[in-house]
Amino acid sequence: MKEIIQEMIVVEGKSDTNVLKKYFECDTIETNGSAVEGHVIKKVKLALERRGVIIFTDPDYPGEKIRRTIDSAVPGCKHAFLPKEAAVDYRKNKVGVEHAAKADLMKALAAAKPSCATAAAEAEEISIDDLVACGLIAGAGAKEKRERLGVLLHIGYTNGKQLFKRLQQFRITKAEFLDALRQVEKESKDE
DSSP states (O other), X not given: OOEEEEEEEEESSHHHHHHHHHHEEEEEEEOOSSSOOHHHHHHHHHHHXXXXXXEOOXXXXXXXXXXXXHHXXXXXXXXXXXXXXXXXXXXXXXXXXXXXXXXXXHHHHHTOEEOOTTOXXXXXXXXXXXXXXXXXXXXXXXXXXXXXXXXXXXXXXXXXXXXHHHHHHTTOOHHHHHHHHHHHHHHHHHO
C-alpha cells in the first residue's frame, strides 16, 4: 500500500511526478522549468490554502531558483530536500528527483520543514561569526562540511551566505546546529 501525502508537491516536471506517483498517493504541481509562470504561482497559493504545499525540486541551480521564486511568492510552504548524491543518475550524468530511490524520497518528504523567510529564530540565533568559527565559510573542507550539515538538518546544500539564510528560514536552533556540527566533525574524524 502506498503512503498518502496530503500536501500538494511542487516538482519540476512530469518525470518527477511519475516517480512520486509510483511510490506515493499524491498530487503534484509541475513548474515545467525554472521560469515559474504566474498561473503556477496561483495554483501553489490555492494549494497552500486548501491542503498545504511541499516544494520538492532538484538539488541543482535551476531547482534552487524555482524554490526561491515560489518561497518568495508563496511564503509558508514546506521544503523537502534531497542530497545531491541521492539524486544522481551517473549513467546519464543528470541530477533530479526522478533519479532518487524510494527510501531517499520517503526520507526527504518526511523531513519537510516550513520556511519562515521573514522570521528569525526565536531561540538563540546563529551568527555569521559562528559559521566562520566552525569552518563552514571559507577554508579547507568548508564546502564538504556544509553539504553534510545540509543533509543532517534537512535544509539542502548551500553556499556560505545561503547557509546563514536557511538556518534562519527553517528556524534551526543553535542546539540543533551544534548537534549536527558535532556529527559532521565526528564523521570526518572517523574517515
